[in-house]
Amino acid sequence: MTVRGKILLFAVVAVGLVAVLGGALYALATRGRLSTEQLFAMQEQNTLYGKLTGDAVWVPHTLLEAYGKGQELRGVLEAEQLRAEADFAHLRELVALEDMPESLTEDLSLVEEARRAHLGWMEHLESRVRLAGMDGEDRVLHESIDSFRMQVMPYLNKAWGKKRERLARHKRDRLEALRAGQVFGVTVPLVALGVVLTLAATLLITLRRSSLALLRGAARIGRGDFTTELPVKGKDEYATLARAFNRMTEELRDTVREKERLAKAEAESAEREMRRYNLLLEETVRQRTTELEEANAQLLFADRLVTVGQLAAGVGHEINNPLAFILGNLSYAREELERMQGAPSPLEREELLAALSEAHEGAERVKLLVQDLKMLARADDAVGGPVDLESVLRSASKMAAHEVRQRARVVMQTEGAPRAHGNAARLCQVFLNLIINAAHAIPPGQVEQNEIRLVARKGPDTRVLVEVSDSGCGIPAENLERIFRPFFTTKPAGVGSGLGLSVCQRIITMHGGDITVESQPGRGTTFRIALPVHTASESSEPGAMAA
CATH class of the missing domain: 1.20.120 (Four Helix Bundle (Hemerythrin (Met), subunit A))
Incomplete structure (x- = not known):
């Protein structure tokens, strides 16, 4: 049957079903x-x-x-x-x-x-x-x-x-x-719809199968397969098209054979020339390969130099603040000792001891800062115990005073905060980095209009929360997911190496806590740290905390 005959059959069946449904509805209406x-x-x-x-x-x-x-x-x-x-x-x-x-x-x-x-x-x-x-x-x-x-x-x-x-x-x-009419009114249209859909699907599937066979044959010819022949079945339009397609394929096949014969003769005459050119090409490829290998080795060496430079810049940046603090306290102690002629008074003795104690603390900070470069690769040991967060935050703010002094006010809210379990020096390093970063986010000159807020309070599930907030420029949304990656920084060259926040995250994770950040460009940034609260059972267990 031709395609036109199939379409006419579908139309006749559809019209007949509509007529039957109309007659049935008319009969039901008459009976009603x-x-x-x-x-x-x-x-x-x-x-x-x-x-x-x-x-x-x-x-x-x-x-x-x-x-x-x-x-x-x-x-x-x-x-x-x-x-x-x-x-x-x-x-x-x-x-x-x-x-x-x-x-x-x-x-x-x-x-x-x-x-x-x-x-x-x-x-x-x-x-x-x-x-x-x-x-x-x-x-x-x-x-x-x-x-x-x-x-x-x-x-x-x-x-x-x-x-x-x-x-x-x-x-x-x-x-x-x-009720029977209701069932009839639902069942008969559904049956009619099923019949129409079945006929339509049969017609469409037949046409689609024929079209796909034609398209596949054309695609094979397009790829150069001139042996393709379409099956010829029946006497419909597709069969006529398939016969014409097969005739075209046969003509193309003959043309290709003729061209292949001519091309073979030309190829034999050009083969000798090609061999000579191939030898020259191979020699050129060997030379260029040698040059590329040398360039690749130079690039690898340059990449290693950049990495070493970044590490050195990170170490210098991290050690600079506590080292300056140590030198300042030692200079103060030396000047005081040179000024004294006899035994120091109790007040002077207390000031010297405080300066030396702070210098010792700064030296410990330098030692830990040097060791922190190893944190990204392996763990070390640091003794853990109860940590007075108010004292640690106050010490960190003092060490960062030279960075904060010309930029913002420091506000502390630590009343009622429980003691955290961890290492005070390590946590002081974290808070110092965060305070310095907060100071760098605020332009100098407007101290009263800006503030760095340090908050410690009891959190849920036996945890203590520490927040370091600033009113600075904020962090763009596209950088929030990358700020904890090693060597990632948005600061100018020579100001930061990108190790600070990565080290902070490692230290907090070492303590069994977590650190998160919230920021809005132009409105400031808040780093939120959750640490475990120190308990009596932990106080009675001597040992080391894995770093």
């Missing part, structure tokens, strides 16, 4: 309309039965009222009889509308019996009213109601009861039909 008409007819019959039952009171009351006014009773009675005849005639029409031939004769017979009994009861009612007059109004009403119950109600009740039973059955049947 007829069912509704029958239901309304039955309900109207119930109304008429109720109205005819009300004649037991209405007709006697009407005759008595006419008698009291002096009207002719016969005329009033005939009017009521005509009304009753009209009601029964309408009742017969409604029974005929029910469209139930199997019970139509019986229903009409019940209506006719009720009509005769009703009219007969009305005939006898006139004579009772005349005999009783107005004085016996209550007695006439009671007698007429009793006679209506005995003569008419049995027929009306029989017809009315059957109608109510049929009405209930009709409602039940209609509800079941509606």
Whole structure:
């Protein structure tokens, strides 16, 4: 079948399914309309039965009222009889509308019996009213109601009861039909949709398979495979195209063979020239390879020199501050000793001891700073114990005073901070680096407008938190993830080596803590350090803390 025939078949099936669905929906709508008409007819019959039952009171009351006014009773009675005849005639029409031939004769017979009994009861009612007059109004009403119950109600009740039973059955049947219609309304469209989708998928898959085969054949020819032949099946458009494609492939194959024959002859004549050129090329490649190897060795040597220079700059940067602090204290002690002629006073002795103690502390800092270059490769040992964070922060701020003095105010908030477990010298090195970095982030000259805040407080889960905040220039977002990498720095050449924060992170990790950073460009930076709180059990256990 051709592609056009397949598309036409799909269209015919789709239109046929739509027509079937439309016919089914029309049939359901027609049945629903007829069912509704029958239901309304039955309900109207119930109304008429109720109205005819009300004649037991209405007709006697009407005759008595006419008698009291002096009207002719016969005329009033005939009017009521005509009304009753009209009601029964309408009742017969409604029974005929029910469209139930199997019970139509019986229903009409019940209506006719009720009509005769009703009219007969009305005939006898006139004579009772005349005999009783107005004085016996209550007695006439009671007698007429009793006679209506005995003569008419049995027929009306029989017809009315059957109608109510049929009405209930009709409602039940209609509800079941509606439920079935709902199922039909859901199932049939789904089935039709499945059929349409299946036909569409079959058509599309067939067309796609044919198109892919054609494309694959064209791609093979494009790669130079002129032995490709497409399968020819049927007599559709694709088969015609495949035959034309195969003819084109055969012509291309013949053309290529001719060109190959000519090219082979030319290749044989040019082969000797190529050999000579290849020898020259090989010699040139060997020379260039030797030159590249020498250049690569020079680049590796230069890279090692840069690395050594960065390490030396880092060591100088890290040692400079504590070394200057040591020299300052030793100079002070020497001057004081030269000035003294005799034994120092207690106050002078205390000042000398304090200066020497601080110089000793600075020397220890230099020793630890030198060892910190090894932290990135291996661990060493440092004794751990309770650390007074207030004392450590105060000592670090003093050592960094020469960097901070012209840039910002130092604010400390350490009241109530528990003791941390670790090494005081190591932690002092961390805080000193952070304070100096904070000072470098603030331009000099506006001390009162800027501050470096040092906060120590109790944190969650038996930890103590230390925050070093500044109001400086902040750190760009793209650098936040790289500031802890070794040798990464944004400072100018000669100011920083990029080792400070990397060493700080290693020290904090060594203490079982962690360090994080928050920064907004132009609004400042906060380094937050979490350290374990020192406990009594740790105080009673002598030993070393792995660095």
